[in-house]
Amino acid sequence: MTDLTLGAAHRTLRDEVTKELRRRILSGELAQGTRLVEDRLAASLGVSRNPVRESIRVLAAEGFVQVVPRLGATVATLSTEEGEELFDVRMAIEGLAARLAARKRSPDSAARLRQVLDQARQAVDGGRLEAVAEFNTAFHLAVGEAAGNSYLSLMMKPMLQRAQWIFSQTAAARGPHSWTEHVSLCEAIIAGDEDEAQARAVAHVASARRSFLAAVGRTVKHPND
Amino acid sequence: MTDLTLGAAHRTLRDEVTKELRRRILSGELAQGTRLVEDRLAASLGVSRNPVRESIRVLAAEGFVQVVPRLGATVATLSTEEGEELFDVRMAIEGLAARLAARKRSPDSAARLRQVLDQARQAVDGGRLEAVAEFNTAFHLAVGEAAGNSYLSLMMKPMLQRAQWIFSQTAAARGPHSWTEHVSLCEAIIAGDEDEAQARAVAHVASARRSFLAAVGRTVKHPND
DNA sequence: GTTTAGGAGACTGTATACAAGACCAGACAT
DNA sequence: ATGTCTGGTCTTGTATACAGTCTCCTAAAC
Numbered sequence: 001m002t003d004l005t006l007g008a009a010h011r012t013l014r015d016e017v018t019k020e021l022r023r024r025i026l027s028g029e030l031a032q033g034t035r036l037v038e039d040r041l042a043a044s045l046g047v048s049r050n051p052v053r054e055s056i057r058v059l060a061a062e063g064f065v066q067v068v069p070r071l072g073a074t075v076a077t078l079s080t081e082e083g084e085e086l087f088d089v090r091m092a093i094e095g096l097a098a099r100l101a102a103r104k105r106s107p108d109s110a111a112r113l114r115q116v117l118d119q120a121r122q123a124v125d126g127g128r129l130e131a132v133a134e135f136n137t138a139f140h141l142a143v144g145e146a147a148g149n150s151y152l153s154l155m156m157k158p159m160l161q162r163a164q165w166i167f168s169q170t171a172a173a174r175g176p177h178s179w180t181e182h183v184s185l186c187e188a189i190i191a192g193d194e195d196e197a198q199a200r201a202v203a204h205v206a207s208a209r210r211s212f213l214a215a216v217g218r219t220v221k222h223p224n225d
Numbered sequence: 226m227t228d229l230t231l232g233a234a235h236r237t238l239r240d241e242v243t244k245e246l247r248r249r250i251l252s253g254e255l256a257q258g259t260r261l262v263e264d265r266l267a268a269s270l271g272v273s274r275n276p277v278r279e280s281i282r283v284l285a286a287e288g289f290v291q292v293v294p295r296l297g298a299t300v301a302t303l304s305t306e307e308g309e310e311l312f313d314v315r316m317a318i319e320g321l322a323a324r325l326a327a328r329k330r331s332p333d334s335a336a337r338l339r340q341v342l343d344q345a346r347q348a349v350d351g352g353r354l355e356a357v358a359e360f361n362t363a364f365h366l367a368v369g370e371a372a373g374n375s376y377l378s379l380m381m382k383p384m385l386q387r388a389q390w391i392f393s394q395t396a397a398a399r400g401p402h403s404w405t406e407h408v409s410l411c412e413a414i415i416a417g418d419e420d421e422a423q424a425r426a427v428a429h430v431a432s433a434r435r436s437f438l439a440a441v442g443r444t445v446k447h448p449n450d
Numbered sequence: 451g452t453t454t455a456g457g458a459g460a461c462t463g464t465a466t467a468c469a470a471g472a473c474c475a476g477a478c479a480t
Numbered sequence: 481a482t483g484t485c486t487g488g489t490c491t492t493g494t495a496t497a498c499a500g501t502c503t504c505c506t507a508a509a510c
Contacts, residue, residue: 010294010501012463014282037491048465050275053492054282057239061286063379069235070471070492085374092321096313149310151387154288155380162376235471237493262461273495278462295462295501 013047018055020045025064025075026165027130036065036073062158064165080216083166087209090163091202093156094140098185098201100147102194109146110190116142117186124179136174137164139182143201146189163208170215174208181207238272243280245270250289250300251390252355261290261298287383289390305441308391312434315388316427318381319365323410323426325372327419334371335415341367342411349404361399362389364407368426371414388433395440399433406432 021041024030036056038049045052056073059065067073101109120135137160144156167174181204188197246266249255261281263274270277281298284290292298326334345360362385369381392399410425 012294014463015294039491049492050278050464050466053275054279057279057282058286061283063376069237069240072472072492082375086376088321088325088374089318089377089380092317093314096317100313149313150307151288151311151384152314155314155384159376159380239493264461274462275494275496297462297502 013051014054017041017045017047017051018058021052021055021059022062022064022161025059026161026168028168030075032075032077032169034075036075038072063162064158078166078169083170083212083216084209086159086162086166087205087212090159090205090208093152093159094143094205095198095202097144097147097149097152097156098189098197099194100149100152101143101189102192102197104146104148105190105192106146109142112142113139113146113186113189117182120182121179133164133168136178136182137161139186143185143189166212167208170212174211177207178204178211238276239279242266242270242272242276243283246277246280246284247287247289247386250284251386251393253393255300257300257302257394259300261300263297288387289383303391303394308395308437308441309434311384311388311391312430312437315384315430315433318377318384319368319430320423320427322369322372322374322377322381323414323422324419325374325377326368327414327417327422329371329373330415330417331371334367337367338364338371338411338414342407345407346404349401358389358393361403361407362386364411368410368414391437392433395437399436402432403429403436 021030021036030036038052038056042049042052056065056067060067060073064076065073066076116135116139120132120139123131123135140160140163141153141156144153144160147153181200185197185200185204188200246255246261255261263277263281267274267277281290281292285292285298289301290298291301341360341364345357345364348356348360365385365388366378366381369378369385372378406425406429410422410429413422413425
């Protein structure tokens with residue numbers, strides 16, 4: 001009898017392409033505004049145009065790609081203002097996520113949060129910057145998962161990836177304070193203190209916003225407005 | 226000189242199919258859990274499978290469709306708990322939207338809000354229930370647009386459509402109090418009173434939650450403020 | 451009676467083919 | 481020089497074709 005029909009987790013080219021394109025965008029390998037020509041992408045990935053097209057639609061729905069009918073798709077552009085705007089949304093969403101996570105605290109989610117924090121710490125110790133960014137996103141997402149709200153999780157995933165994108169684009173690395181903020185947020189959630197958890201989450205995002213603005217002030221000139 | 230290269234707003238089958246499938250889902254024409262067979266949909270819409278496939282990916286990203294590789298797509302199912310969970314997210318998001326809209330108030334957005342409210346009122350007077358639902362969603366979306374936050378708008382559109390879906394599924398029609406709540410929220414935004422606007426928005430969503438729970442036939446509890 | 455092998459049909463995943471729109475460059479007219 | 485026509489080319493939109501896999505039904509074996 002077939003043994004793994006459930007656990008198979010089939011790999012489709014479409015999913016692989018989506019992951020790869022998203023990775024290229026988040027890493028900056030595909031710069032903002034880059035034209036996404038289906039033929040070229042398909043050739044460079046060794047697949048046909050169909051999986052590429054479907055991936056582009058998904059990335060467009062997530063906000064990473066802009067599509068204009070008949071004119072093609074480009075990597076979305078992110079003005080400084082749009083980057084800053086995201087932090088407002090994050091404070092609202094992640095504040096809610098932290099509050100709900102504290103309310104619904106469970107041994108499982110606590111273990112999951114600690115696990116991700118530990119992976120992040122190891123990445124920090126190892127100086128693996130790209131892994132740090134990954135686990136940072138994973139931690140915030142784990143908070144969302146701990147909230148036990150499916151639509152919240154659905155929303156948060158692209159939102160957090162977008163935040164990761166913004167940081168990679170602006171070269172705004174977070175310092176060690178980001179780590180301590182994660183720890184205290186994690187503790188508040190595990191302790192079940194809703195108000196404290198929400199406050200920690202909001203403060204953390206506000207702190208990230210300051211890092212972002214500082215980095216923008218350093219590195220970016222303002223040719224447009 | 227070329228006359229309309231910009232305003233063309235090209236129609237693609239993909240967009241038409243996406244709109245039509247979303248409409249069928251929101252209207253309940255496609256019930257929860259319905260299998261979405263690409264061949265059949267393509268035939269019923271008079272197109273090939275490709276536009277249908279791309280539409281399904283988009284609807285999946287928006288949360289209306291669940292896709293399992295190699296097994297196909299189905300209309301998402303919405304448990305009572307998941308339906309209720311959405312209201313938590315809405316309170317956070319729409320509260321933020323109302324606050325930002327009040328902060329960024331402008332004659333344009335005020336006119337837009339009043340326009341949608343007027344359309345909604347006409348639909349109410351005419352007893353056009355499906356139009357009422359449409360304009361209700363449009364009003365909430367207009368608040369999001371008035372906030373002047375592009376990512377917030379991007380998030381809110383599927384979220385509000387999902388809310389509309391939930392109401393159509395549970396036959397939880399909102400009474401006239403929904404109308405007066407809209408008006409007072411609109412006024413608070415135009416007046417620029419951030420705290421009042423946010424409070425009105427949160428209260429409105431809370432009111433919607435009560436209608437939902439009443440329709441579902443469960444006792445209203447107050448797990449959160 | 452229950453279980454298991456196997457095969458037919460159905461459906462998805464992927465590739466290829468064709469049609470139509472958009473861009474670019476050069477020719478031509480004004 | 482400016483403008484606009486025209487052909488060629490590139491790219492997207494859509495359709496079709498084929499391969500792989502899943503489901504389900506049937507039948508044989510225990």
